[in-house]
Amino acid sequence: MRRSRRPSGLLGAGAVLLAVVAFGPPPDGAPAGAGVAPEPDAPAPLPRPAGWPAPRYDVSATPPTQAGVALGRALFYDPRLSRDGTISCASCHLQATGFTHADHALSHGIEGRVGRRSTLALVNLAWNPVLHWDGGVHHLDVQPLTPLTHPAEMDHSPAAVVADLNRSKPCRARFARAFRGDSVPTGQRVLLALAQFTGQFVSYRSRYDKHVRHEPGGELTEQELTGLALFRRHCAAPHRATRTLDPRLRAPFPLTANDQRDLIAFLLTLTDDEFLTDPQFGYPVEEGGG
Amino acid sequence: MTPITRRSLLLLLLLGLALAPLARWAAARPPARPGGGRVALRTVQVRPWFGTHPLRLEAPAGRTAAGEAVTISTLRFYFTGLTLQHADGRASTDPTGYHLLDADDPASWAVAVPLASEAPVVAVSLVRGTDSAANAAGALGGPLDPALGMYWAWQSGYVNVKLEGTSPVRPVAARRGFSFHVGGYRAPAATRRVVRVPLAAPDAAPEGAPTAALTLLADVARWLDAAPLAATPDVLIPGPAAAVQADRAAAIFRHPLATDQLAADAP
Numbered sequence: 001m002r003r004s005r006r007p008s009g010l011l012g013a014g015a016v017l018l019a020v021v022a023f024g025p026p027p028d029g030a031p032a033g034a035g036v037a038p039e040p041d042a043p044a045p046l047p048r049p050a051g052w053p054a055p056r057y058d059v060s061a062t063p064p065t066q067a068g069v070a071l072g073r074a075l076f077y078d079p080r081l082s083r084d085g086t087i088s089c090a091s092c093h094l095q096a097t098g099f100t101h102a103d104h105a106l107s108h109g110i111e112g113r114v115g116r117r118s119t120l121a122l123v124n125l126a127w128n129p130v131l132h133w134d135g136g137v138h139h140l141d142v143q144p145l146t147p148l149t150h151p152a153e154m155d156h157s158p159a160a161v162v163a164d165l166n167r168s169k170p171c172r173a174r175f176a177r178a179f180r181g182d183s184v185p186t187g188q189r190v191l192l193a194l195a196q197f198t199g200q201f202v203s204y205r206s207r208y209d210k211h212v213r214h215e216p217g218g219e220l221t222e223q224e225l226t227g228l229a230l231f232r233r234h235c236a237a238p239h240r241a242t243r244t245l246d247p248r249l250r251a252p253f254p255l256t257a258n259d260q261r262d263l264i265a266f267l268l269t270l271t272d273d274e275f276l277t278d279p280q281f282g283y284p285v286e287e288g289g290g
Numbered sequence: 291m292t293p294i295t296r297r298s299l300l301l302l303l304l305l306g307l308a309l310a311p312l313a314r315w316a317a318a319r320p321p322a323r324p325g326g327g328r329v330a331l332r333t334v335q336v337r338p339w340f341g342t343h344p345l346r347l348e349a350p351a352g353r354t355a356a357g358e359a360v361t362i363s364t365l366r367f368y369f370t371g372l373t374l375q376h377a378d379g380r381a382s383t384d385p386t387g388y389h390l391l392d393a394d395d396p397a398s399w400a401v402a403v404p405l406a407s408e409a410p411v412v413a414v415s416l417v418r419g420t421d422s423a424a425n426a427a428g429a430l431g432g433p434l435d436p437a438l439g440m441y442w443a444w445q446s447g448y449v450n451v452k453l454e455g456t457s458p459v460r461p462v463a464a465r466r467g468f469s470f471h472v473g474g475y476r477a478p479a480a481t482r483r484v485v486r487v488p489l490a491a492p493d494a495a496p497e498g499a500p501t502a503a504l505t506l507l508a509d510v511a512r513w514l515d516a517a518p519l520a521a522t523p524d525v526l527i528p529g530p531a532a533a534v535q536a537d538r539a540a541a542i543f544r545h546p547l548a549t550d551q552l553a554a555d556a557p
Contacts (some may be wrong), residue, residue, distance in 0.1 A: 057428075136444045141428025145436060145443040160435035187437025191429035 011254070040067035040177040044196065046126050049204035051213060055126035055138045057199060064196040067177040072197025073284050074174060080164050081144075082154035084110050089144070092119040092153075095281050099123065099201060100269065107154035116152070123275075126199045140199065141191045158187045165190070193224060201281065206272035220269060227266025230259055331402040332382065332501050334372055334414065339507040339542075340395035342549050343466050345393055351455070355515035362510060363452040365393035366440060367539065368433070371417045372401050374504070377492055380407035388420065390433035390440065391508070400503070410492035414506055417452035418540055419482030426477040442473060446528050449473040450481050451539040453510065459520040468519055472535045474528025481528070481536035489545045505546055513538045 044064040046055055062068075075081065079088045093099040099122035101107045107119045114161070117133060137146060147153040165171045165185040176183035176263040178193055186228065203209070206227075210218030220228065241285040275281075335490030338345035340362070341352045349434070352364050369391060372384040384403045392398045429436060440449045451472040460466045474481045487506060495502050516538045525531050546552055 130445075138426065138445045139428045140438060142441070142443065143442065149443055157439070158441075160441055162437045186431060187435045188429040188431040190435065195428070 040065060040179070042066045044069045044200070047202040047204065048197050049202065049209070052204070053127070056129055057126035057195070059126075059196075059199070062192055062196075064199065065178065067174075068179075068193050068196040069200060070284070071178040071244050072193035072195070073281075074171075075194055076197055077283050081148060081156060081158075082110050083156040086110055087154055089147070090283070092147075093122050093163055095278075096276055097121075098276060109147075109150070110155050113152040113155075115150065122198050122202050123201050125201065140195045144191060144194050154191075158190070161190065162187055201275070203270075203272045203275045205274050206270050208266075208269040209272075211269070223262050223264070223265045224269055226268075227262035227264070229254075230263050231266055293491070299321075303337070330405045330408075330501055332374065332405050332495070333400050333402050333412075333503040334374070334506060335400045335503045336369075336391055336506045336508050336543075337399060338391075339509040339511075339550070341509070341511040343551055344554055345508075345510060347393055352511060354518065356518040356520070358457050358459045358514070358519050360455055360457050360514060360519070362393070362453070363453040364452055365391075365508070365510060366445055367418060367451040367508075368420050368440070368448065369416045369418050370420075371415075372403060373415045374403055375415065376407040376409040377412050377415040378407055378409035380409065382406040388424070388433045390438065408500070410494035411489060411504060412492050413486055413488045414504070414543075415484065415486040416543070417484050418543075419473075419480060419536070420448045420475065421474040421482060422447075422480075424448065442471075444466055444526060446473060447475050450536070453498045453513065457519045464524075468522075469524045469526060470517075470535050470539075471526050472532050472539055474532050477533075479529050479533045481532050481539075483536055483540035485540050485543050487543045490547060499517070505552065507544050507546055507550065508542045509544055510542060512542050513543070516541065 002083070044066045046059060046064065048055070072093060074100075076089045076093075079085050079091075081088060087110050092101045094101065096102075101119035105118055106114050106116065107113050120131075120133065125131070125140050128140070129135075131140065131143045132146070137143045145158060148156055148158060162185050165175075171185065172183040175185050175189060179189055207218055207220070210216070211220050212218070308447075314456065315458060340346075343352065345351060345362060347365075348363055351358055351360050351363065367390075368385075368388055372389075374382040376382065380401050382405045384401050389401060390398060398463070424430060424434060434441075434448070440452065441447070442449060449471045451470070453468075453470045453472075456466040457468060458466060460468050470479050470490045493504055513535075517535065525530070525535050
C-alpha cells in the first residue's frame with residue numbers, strides 16, 4: 001500500500017536537503033498553495049517525502065506551478081465537468097474521507113445513475129504505476145477521462161468540457177495564469193492542471209508513516225502491530241501489484257473477528273488528520289466559481 | 291600616414307561596416323542545407339477519396355466491390371514522417387511531427403515538406419498511426435490533444451484511424467451504421483503501419499511551378515472492398531480485429547490514376 005518502507009537514514013536526509021535546495025519548502029514545511037496570491041509561475045513541486053522513492057509521474061516537461069495547481073483545484077471542484085453540470089470530481093472524491101466516497105459501496109453519477117465501481121481514494125498518485133482497481137489507466141494525466149466520459153459518472157465529452165470552459169472569461173483568465181499567458185483551454189491543459197492538483201495529495205504525516213521513519217509520534221500499539229503483520233501477510237502483495245496480479249492473491253483469507261479488529265486498528269494509523277483537513281485541498285472558496 | 295594608406299583604411303572600415311549586418315544575418319539564418327541554397331517546400335495533399343471520386347461526407351459515396359452502398363460520415367487518421375523518395379536516392383521528410391487528417395477539414399489534408407532534392411519523386415512514404423511513446427505519454431497537445439476525440443480512456447491509447455458511416459447492409463438495430471475505430475499500440479495487435487506508395491510515374495514538378503502540390507489519395511473504397519460490410523463487425527477496441535483493419539486502413543493510400551476525377555471538387 002505505502003511505499004515508505006525504506007529507512008530514512010542518510011539517504012533520506014540527502015533527499016530533504018536536495019528538496020530544500022531545489023524547491024524551497026521542505027516536504028514537511030509550508031504546503032504548496034498556502035498563503036495568499038502566490039506568484040503564478042512559482043513552482044509547486046510534488047511533495048517528495050524523505051525516504052520515498054522517486055515518483056513514477058514525471059513532471060519534468062510541465063513542472064507544476066502555483067497557478068497550475070490552483071487551476072486544477074478549480075476544475076476538480078467544477079461541476080461543469082459533468083454533462084448536466086451537477087457532478088464534480090469532488091462529488092465522489094471527498095477530502096474529508098481521503099478523497100473517496102465514504103458510505104458508498106458504489107458511487108452515483110449524474111441523474112442518480114449508480115456506477116459499478118467503488119470510488120478509490122486519491123492519495124500518493126504520483127507513485128502509482130497504474131490507476132483504477134484493475135490498473136486500467138496507465139498515466140495520471142489521462143485518468144480523469146474515464147469518469148468524465150463514463151455514462152454512469154459524468155457522462156460528458158472532453159471536447160464539450162473544453163468548449164464550455166472556453167466560454168467563461170474568468171476561466172480563461174485562470175488558464176492564462178497557469179499556462180504562461182495562453183488563455184485557451186485545451187484537453188491537454190485541463191488534464192495537466194488536474195494532475196498538478198491531485199499530484200499534491202501526498203500523505204506522509206500519518207502515524208504509520210512516522211512509524212516507518214522511526215519518528216516520535218509513530219508508536220503503534222500491540223493491536224495495531226498485529227494488524228500490520230496481518231496486512232503484510234495477506235494484503236500487501238495485492239495492494240502492490242495490480243495488472244499482473246497472481247489470481248491466488250485475490251482469494252479472500254479467513255478473517256476472525258479479532259483479525260478484523262486488529263486490521264482496522266492498523267488501517268486507521270494510515271489516516272492523517274492534517275491531510276484530511278488541509279485547507280489547500282478543499283473547495284476553492286476564496287477564488288470564486290470561475 | 292600617407293593619404294593612400296588612410297584612404298584604404300577608410301575603405302576597409304566602410305567595408306567592415308557594410309559586412310557586419312551581413313555577418314549577423316548569416317548567423318541568424320537557419321543552417322544551410324547540404325545542397326546549399328534556400329529550402330524549397332513541396333506540398334503533399336492527401337485527398338480523402340472513394341473509388342474514382344473525392345469522398346463526400348454524409349452523402350452516398352459509392353459502392354464497394356461487394357456492391358454495398360456506402361455513406362461515410364467520418365474519416366480521421368493520424369500520420370507522421372511523410373517522406374518523398376527522390377529518383378537520386380535522396381529523401382525529403384516532413385519534420386513537424388503528427389498530423390490528424392480529418393476528411394471534414396480540407397486544411398488538414400496538406401503538408402509542406404522541405405525538399406532535400408530537386409530530383410523527381412518516385413515514391414511517398416508515411417507512418418500511419420501513433421507510436422507507443424505517444425500512447426504511453428500523459429496528456430499531449432496539438433493534434434494529439436485528448437479532447438479531439440481520438441483518445442480512448444483506459445490503457446488503449448489513441449484511436450489511430452476512425453472510419454464511420456452507414457450502409458443498407460448493416461443491421462437496423464445499429465441504425466445501419468458501422469464504426470471502425472482502429473487503435474492499439476501493444477504487440478502483437480499494434481495498429482501503426484509504415485506505408486510506402488510507389489508513384490505510377492516519377493513525379494517531376496512542372497516547369498515554372500517547382501512546388502506544385504503532389505497529390506496522394508486516401509481511397510476508402512480500397513478498405514471497404516477488403517472488408518465487406520455485411521460480414522465485418524464494428525471494431526471499437528484494440529485487438530486482433532483492429533490489427534486486421536489496420537492493414538486495410540494502410541492500403542488506402544495510392545497515387546492517382548488516369549481514371550481518377552481529380553478535377554471534381556469535394557464539397
